[in-house]
Amino acid sequence: MSYAGKVLRVNLTTGDNRVEKLNEKWAHDYFGGKGLGIKYLYEELAPGVDPLSPDNKMILMTGPFTGTTVPVSGKLGIITKSPATGTVLDCSIGGHFAGELKFAGYDAVILEGKATNPSYLYIEDGLVEMRSAADLWGRGAQDTEVALRAKLSPEIKVLAIGPAGENLVTMSCITSELYRQAARGGVGAVMGSKNLKAVAVRGSGSISVPDISNFVATVKEIMRTDTLTDTNLWAFTDGTPMLMDLSQNTGILPTRNFQEGTFTAFENLNSDSLKKVRAGKKGCLSCALGCGNYSKTGRAAVEGPEYETLAIGGSNCGIEDLEGIIKFNDLCDNLGIDTISAGNVTAFAMELTEKGVKDFGLRFGDTAGYLQVPELIARRAGIGADLALGVKKLAQQYGGGEFAMHVKGLEFPGYEPRGSWGMGLAYATSDRGACHLRAWPVAEEAYGERDPFTIDGKAQLVMDMQHYNAVKFSLILCDFWALSLETMAQMLSAALGRSINEEDLRQAGERVVNLARQFNVREGFGKGEDILPERIFKETLKTGATAGKLLPREEFDNMLKEYYALRGWDENGRPSAQTLSKLGIV
Template structure:
C-alpha cells in the first residue's frame, strides 16, 4: 500500500520502454523520493561517468505518500549526476507532476540514453510515446509549455527545459507547470543532453491506502491542528517574501556578492510592496497552504518571486527595483536557468569588473544588463559563454576565486554564513554543493535564536540534526512549509498509508542513512574534506554593517565545526566513510 510497486524504464536511444517492480529492498531502507533516488543512482551509475553523457540517467521518483491526501506531499524528486559539481544531485519540484506520475501507475520513471534528435516523452497512464520536438527546440520554456498545454490540455503536467538546458549549461533547470522548478545543479542540462525538450505526464488512476478511513480522519485533524493554522498563515499571505525582513533583521541578508549584509532600504522591495502587484495564487497538489503568488509589474510576470530570487536579483546585486527583480525571475525561468546560480555568477562578474580584475561589462546596480546577461548565458553567446561556466570554472579562468561564492561548483543560497556560523558547515557538507535545503541553520541560529550564531560550539551536531530531519522529510516527499511536522507524525502517517509499522526511531535511522548514501556516492567520485570548504571571503573578511557587524568565521573555527560533523557521522578526519559503513547502506 502507498507504493505502486512499478518502475518505468525509458530507453531514449532505442526508443524502448520496459516495466519492472520497484526494488522494495531499497524502499524499506530509503522509503522513497530523495533517498530512493540516490540509492538507485548509487546502484546504476558507474563511477566517473560524464554527467552530460548518455551513461547518466534521469530519475523521477515519488514517495509512498505521493498521491494521497497527506498534506504537502505532492512533490517529485528529480535526480541525476550533476554537471555543475560532479556530485549526486536531487531536486524537488512542486506542482502536480509527482501526483500525476504516481496516478499513471509508477513510483519511478528512469530515462536512459539519448534521443537521436530533439523530442519529448509522453507518459499517458500505461502508454509511453516518443514525440518529435524539433519545432519546440530553441523556444523558451514558457512558450514550449504553452504549446504543449494547448495540445494536451489541463490534465497533463509538462516538464520542460529552456535554451540553457538545450545548450548544456551547468546552471540549467527543469520547469514544470510554468513556474515550478527542479532548479539546482544543472539538472536541466542532463535533460538537454538527452535531447529531451519536455516530459508530458497524465495519470488517471489512484493510490491504494491501507487504512483509508482512519488515515483520512487523521489528516483532517492534522490539517486543522498542524498545517492550516495561525503559525503558517504567513505562507499563504506572503510566501517566502516574509524571509526578507527576518534575514535583514538577523544580519544574514547578503549585499553585493556577500561582501556585507543588510540593506537599510529593504522595504522598497519587500513582501508588502510585492503584494500590491499580486494577480493570483495557487498551491501544489495536496497542499493546504498555497504559497504561490502570481505577480505582474508592468510587463514583468512570475510566480513568486521567492526569497532567493529577490535577494539574488536585489540587494546582493545592489538593486532595489521590484519590477526588475520580477523581470529577472521571469526571464530566468523562461531561459531555464537556476536563479540562484545564474544570479550569483552575474554578481561575481559585477565585482570582478568593479575591482578591475576582468571587465565583464557589468557593475553592481545594472539591472537591465543583469536581465540581458541571463539570455546570453542561456544561449551561450558573447560574455554569456564565460558566465555560463558558473563561478567556480569562470574564477579559475579569470581570477577572483576568493569571492566566487560557491562550494564544489554550486553557488551560495542567499544566507550569509558569517551571521549564522553553522550555515558555513551546512553549505560545505551538503551532498550537492552549497545548499540550504539539506540543513537550514538560519532558522535555529537567527530566526528562533535557539542557538548562538557566532560560535563553533556544538555546530556539527546542530547541522547533523537539521540534515537528518530534512533527509527523511524529503524522502517522504513532504514540503518544507509544514513547519510543525515531526518524526512522530511522519511515522504515524507512513504506517497508516503503507500498513507497515514505522517508528519515530525509524525516521531518524532512515534520515541518517540517506545522508550517508549521498556521501557514499560522492566519495566514490573522489570527494572528501578537500572539497568541503567555503570561499576565502567567509574566513578572512569581517562584515562591516548590520547585526552581524564584525563577524568573520576564523579558519580554525570552521575546521573545528567540520571535524565535529564528521565525528557525529562516524567518518574519519578526511571526511571519508569506512567501508563497513558503506556496506551497511547497500
C-alpha cells in the first residue's frame, strides 16, 4: 500500500508529540485528503468548539498518491473548522510540501492546542521539534519561507502564515513556495490562533507500492493517454486566465460587486494580456501540467494572477489595470490573505461607499485606494479593522446585506449564478460556503451546452459533480486534471493492491459529502443557511449574454428541494438516518 501508515500528533501546548498508526478502516473508506481529514476531525472535534480556540485542530493530510509518480498528485489537504463560516473547512495547497511530509514518514499531522509563544514546527523524519519563531513573527509569509530556507536548508518545504493569520483575520491563508495557497475560510487564522508561524519539513524516505512494475506501467500509460492531452494542456499553455474571455462572452464575469456580468476592460486582464507579461513557469510535485505562470509588468511580479484574482480582484473591483492586480495579488500572498475574499470585501466596501451607506473612501476603478486595502486588512488598521470582518459581518455592522455576496460567510468566487443557475445551487450547498471547487456546473452551463437559465437537471448535475470532486480531493488530485472515475480507479487499484472500481469511488464521494454535511448539521447548519444573497433573486443583470436575467427565488427553492430529495436529506437539509447508514457513516 502506498500509505506511510503513520500519523504524527503534535500537542502545541506542551510541545509533546507522538506517532500513531493510521486508522486503516477510515483510510479504506475515505482514502486521504479531504475525506480522511474530515473523518478525523469529525471524530475528534466536539461540536461548538470556537475555531480560534486551542480546542480546534488542524490536520495536514496527504493521500495514497502523494509522493508517487501519479500525475498531478502533489497537493496537500488541510482540514479544520473554519473561523469564517463555522463549518468544516478543507483546503488544498500545491507545491512540494505534501510529498516531503510523506517522505518524512507521515500520512498526516494533527496539530492540537496552542503554543505558549510564537513558534514553528520542524519535522525531519523522526525528529519533531517546536522551535521559536520570535524572529519571524510579524513578517510576511513569503519572507518567512525565505528566512527558514536560508536558516535550515534550501531543500526544506514550508507552510507559513503572514501578519493576517497572526492577527486572526478570518480571510487569511497559508502559503507555500511563495505563491501557493490554502486560501479559503481563514485557515491561516487557525494557525495564527495556535501561535504557529510555520511548519517546515524534510524527509528522506520513499513510498512503497505492492507491485512496482504494474504501478509504473499503469501510471505511464495513463500519463500518455489521459494527462498530456488537449483536454488538459490548457493548464500549461494558458492557465486559468483563459476563463476571462469565456466569462465575458457568457455574461458571468463578476463586475462591480456583482452588479454586472461583463466588464468593458476585460481584454486588459485576459490570457492574451497575461502571456505578454509572462516571465516563467512552475509546477507542483509530480505535475506534468505545470500551470504556474509568473507574470511581471512594471514594478509588479507574481506567480499568477489566476482567474479568480483577475475576476474578483479585477473586474469586480472595477480595476482595469493589470499591473495593479498583479501588485494586489503579490501583496495578498505575502501578507497571507485570500485574494477572493479580499477582492469581495473591497468591492462590497466600494458599493457601500457608492450607495452612501458607509464611506470607506474606496471607489470602483481606483487602483491606488484598492492597493492600500491588503495591508490595512492584515494589520486591522484604519478601514482594515472593518474590512477584516469579511463581507457577511461587514453587512451586519453597516447594512447592505442584500448585496453582500457570500454564502455562510464565505465570499463568492468568480462566476455569476444569474448566468449559470446550477452554480447558484453549488454555492448554496457547498460544505464550506460559496465555493467553485465543490461543484463547477458552469462548465456545462454557461461554458458548455446545457441551458444555464433552467433548473431542469441541475440538482442531479450538482450532486454528481460534488461526489466527483469529493473523491478527487480525497485522492488529492488537482482539479485541473479532467480525468474519469475509471482512470482514478485504475491508479488507485495499482497503488493499494486491491481492486477498486468506479462505483466504489462514486460512493466514497457521496460518503464524504454526507459526512461533511453531518459535521455542519451538528454545528447547527441547515436549510436556512443554504441560501444566496437577495441580489441574485431580485436584481437583473444589465449587459451581455445575461442582460435581463436573474435567478427567480421560487426556481432556486424548487432546485434545492429536488437536491435534498435526491440526496436522501430531509426538508431541512439533514441527512436521514437511512442515508447515513447506507453510507456507513453511523
